[in-house]
Amino acid sequence: MSSETQTSHSPAIDSRRLLADLKALARIGATAAGGVSRPAYSDADIAAREAVRDLMRDAGLEVRVDAGGNTFGSMRGRMDAPPIVIGSHTDTVPDGGRFDGALGVLAAMEVARTLRDRGETITHPLEVVDFQNEEGGLIGSKIVSGRFTADALSLVATSGRTIGDGIRRLGGDPEHLERAVRRPGSIAAYVELHIEQGMIIERAGAQIGVVEGLVAIRYWDVTFEGVASHAGTTAMTDRRDALLAAARFVDAVNTVVTSTPGRHVGTVGKLAVFPGGANVIPGKVVLTLELRDQFDDVIETLFERIEREAKRVANGTGTRVTMIPTLRNAPSPTDPRVREAVARAAEDLGLKTHAMVSGAGHDAQNMAAIGPAGMVFVPSVNGISHSPAEQTEDQDVINGANVLLGAVLRLDATL
Amino acid sequence: MSSETQTSHSPAIDSRRLLADLKALARIGATAAGGVSRPAYSDADIAAREAVRDLMRDAGLEVRVDAGGNTFGSMRGRMDAPPIVIGSHTDTVPDGGRFDGALGVLAAMEVARTLRDRGETITHPLEVVDFQNEEGGLIGSKIVSGRFTADALSLVATSGRTIGDGIRRLGGDPEHLERAVRRPGSIAAYVELHIEQGMIIERAGAQIGVVEGLVAIRYWDVTFEGVASHAGTTAMTDRRDALLAAARFVDAVNTVVTSTPGRHVGTVGKLAVFPGGANVIPGKVVLTLELRDQFDDVIETLFERIEREAKRVANGTGTRVTMIPTLRNAPSPTDPRVREAVARAAEDLGLKTHAMVSGAGHDAQNMAAIGPAGMVFVPSVNGISHSPAEQTEDQDVINGANVLLGAVLRLDATL
Structure with a gap:
């Protein structure tokens, strides 16, 4: 358990609860091969988002689906300031794995719940986000960052539905996507926990990847x-x-x-x-x-x-x-303040960090257009991803969520 | 017209009638691209076979559909001998051409009509055959030659129907396929006219391909x-x-x-x-x-x-x-007596022949198991086949039918 490596002043997430949530979400769209198929706009994708919204409501978050079909769960801060946004996505490639995207959303949920359980209110509002159709080209975060152009609504996604129809299925409004756009400066920070999907952290003998930029x-x-x-x-x-x-x-x-x-x-x-x-x-x-x-x-x-x-x-x-x-x-560097917060949070937990470039695209690269953005990476066993064999050890799941929590608290104090 | 190249003692088919029949049959299952789609057991396949049976009845042939779903039209001979069988198939690949199979059936019909018109009865009975599902693995001729095994009845053909259901649709009886089997020695010969589907004849500067064997x-x-x-x-x-x-x-x-x-x-x-x-x-x-x-x-x-x-x-x-x-x-050589009859019939018409191997499979290779079998090939423009662009010039259609007629008369006289 992660608590063994923590100093007494560090808050810690409830690792059992997070692991149980991961297991439960992996049942939605589960494949016989042990993986998950939740292509954007499929029935399984919709069901998973509903499950995330249930978790948000149980945690007392205010739930909304924006015009782009993204799910947000909000918690008030002590000040009426721009929010710190944390999350990822729950759609998967066909026959994908249990961690890609899901980990970032559920760890963000767990961070929000941990703060609520401790009766602690942070200065900034906190938003947990579940972006739509990450695997099909970061569509949800493209809409939020104003980088999406309406002519792409007619493109057909892996599930066989057009993006426009898909957004409607998710409860969005493809005719008014401008309502989902957030202006630069409107968020305090964006932090995303994600599996590395490669072998760089493991080969560096580290536990946490601090992402310097996205390819x-x-x-x-x-x-x-x-x-x-x-x-x-x-x-x-x-x-x-x-x-x-x-x-x-x-x-x-x-x-x-x-x-x-x-x-x-x-x-x-x-x-x-x-x-x-x-x-x-x-x-x-x-x-x-x-x-x-x-x-x-x-x-x-x-x-x-x-x-x-x-x-x-x-x-x-x-x-x-x-x-x-x-x-x-385009290539996308992360914000030095977020990198610093992630690295210091990991150090506080006694975890070794490795600075690295992400070979994968992530929603963080779009969010970087509207505020300081960064990412926390945890190791993938054998570097396998987009496959039923995708695996991240429990301890790395827990480490990642605790680093996310620590980074949120540091950013809240320093931004 | 072919009559120009014929010596006075050679009978000749009615080229205008044959070309009109080819045109009419190509309307059944015609595609916008100018080709024909008559996959085995489709509505178009069934309609084409009905059209062939109408032609047979008009020509005074005795029509029957065997238990395997193959269509036969018979003409009595002067002797109660094993018949000479001529024909091919009228099913096509999806989006196929107008000549592959159809030419062999309609030219055989034309040979029978020519003999009837001349009031000439040959020694052997003559049978015109339209085999079923050639494109899906020579199914009809496999049944006739006893090479078909009943477990293949459940295989799904290109049209989406199983072979068993398809045979039933064609008027056959898949439970009693043994009734369609013909024993070795039960036919005098089998001769099939077909388009070459390659460029060998053209490159050899010839008009008629005499098939030595099938690959x-x-x-x-x-x-x-x-x-x-x-x-x-x-x-x-x-x-x-x-x-x-x-x-x-x-x-x-x-x-x-x-x-x-x-x-x-x-x-x-x-x-x-x-x-x-x-x-x-x-x-x-x-x-x-x-x-x-x-x-x-x-x-x-x-x-x-x-x-x-x-x-x-x-x-x-x-x-x-x-x-x-x-x-x-297995490779399948043709019978030397049939090759000889084809080559001599072509020579009589002043046509240059080229001995060749067929790269494609044909019903003739199954019929070779029950009697002397052989094939007449005519050129395909640019070697294109299984495509709407499949083309054979009128003169080559006429040459092929006349060679088939000549070969039947020679075999009738010599076998």
Whole structure:
């Protein structure tokens, strides 16, 4: 138990309650493989948000759903000041894990409950947030930070529903998203606890990651077009096989990314073959390319090399290639005051910290546009995430929630 | 018109009537793209078979549907001998073309009508056949040749119906398929006219392909298993990316197949990525491997080399690979007497022939189990098939039907 490592003046969250909440939420959308499927706007996503609102109400928080479909639970402060906002998201990728997002929301809930149980009112109001559709492009926090453009309402999310329909399902109002926008300066701070989803903290021999910044992310839709034809009657030399082209492209992406020194990553995660019959030479392949790095110009250089490879592959296979950019997230540094609060809170608990860059995008990068934002990371076993095998040890869950609590108290005192 | 190239003693089919029949049948299941969709057991498939039976009745043939759902139209011969059977199929792949199958059935009809119009009775009875579900695995001819096993009745065809339900829809009796089986020796010959679906005849500067045999075909389901993980937080060196493995495998299949001299082909036509999110490293990829050659041992050698490459790829990517055989069709030579009859019939018409192997499977390979079987091929424009762009020139349609007629007369005289 975390209490063993705490000095007498540190408040501590109720670890048993938090672990029980995590277990209960993981039942909503649970998969046979031991994971969780709660794609944004699915029935399971809606049910999980209702469960979070129940927890908020039980804790005496004032609950509201904003026009963007995000859930907020508020606690008054001693002063009528801008609030400290803590939270994350409860939507998941299809067949995802139990911690990605859920930990940040439930730990934030637990922080609010701990303060209430101690009869302690902090200076700033406190808000617990459950952002919508984080996995589909940080949609909820984009709306709150004013970075969302209405033309994206018609995009189809993983659950098969458009973002507009999804927001309506969540109780939001897609026709009046401006009502959900919060102006710069309107929050005192945003702090998000999240699993690391990598192996950096563990390899550094630390327990807590203090996030210095979030990487830039860019997506492209890549299409190879050849000619669909009969697999039995078309000689090898007559083929214009779009899948052969796509295969060489996937290999080339890996070669470019791994042969360039640095911590950037490049991924092809989605690939569809048309017409897709075992006895038909593929005429078209559509795939996604994703590149991430701390610096925009590194991504630019990688992409230029990959684009050259794509053209070379297309020439060699008699196919045509098009690469259309679909997403561009700028790199996002965190606020030094939040970093300091997180690091000091961890030290108070005797935990070793490691300063690091987040390879994943998080709602914190949008919240940084409206106030000082930062993140607390806890280790992921074997770095596995977006998978039923996603795991974070109980002690790390408890450490993370206690650091979040400590950081909130420090920010409340210093901001 | 073909009559210009014919010597006076050659009978000739009515080319205008045949072209009109082809046009009329192509309206049943016509697609906006200019093709035809008549997947086995669909409403369009049933309607086309009814249209064929109407043509048979108009021509004075005796019509029956066997227990396997195949349509036959019979004409008596001068002797009570085993019949000469001619025909093909009228089902198509989804979004297929106007000639694949339909040409063989309608040309056979036209041959029967020509004989009737000339008041000529041949020695052997003549049967025109429209086999069912050729595209889904030569099902109708498998039943007739006794190669169909009842456990396949529950397999679901492209139209969404099981083969059993489909046979019932066609007027067959899936509980008594043995009634449709014909014993070896029970037919005098089987001759099938079909479009080539490749470019071999055209490249040889010929008009008629004389099919020496049909290739062996083998299918495997290939699965690469890695670890699904977060695309932003998993370093390149920590990845076990199933799609990277599959991509290298697809390229290796192409390298093995094209670097081995011969006319074999190898195709990966179907590939699915799991979980399939743009920001998730693929944990599993399932794909199909198809190999075709005239000789079984060539396929065996190719497969052994591909299997070695698959293991090498799996080792290099930290993934596991499994390869499960799912289909095995033996090579099928045609009968030399039928080849001779086809070649001589073409020569009589002044047409240049080219001896060739069929890369596609056809009902003729099943009929070869019960009697001398062979095929007449006519050119496909640009080799395109299984596509709305499938095309065969009028003159080649007419040539093919006249060669079929000539071959029937020769076989009738010599068998």
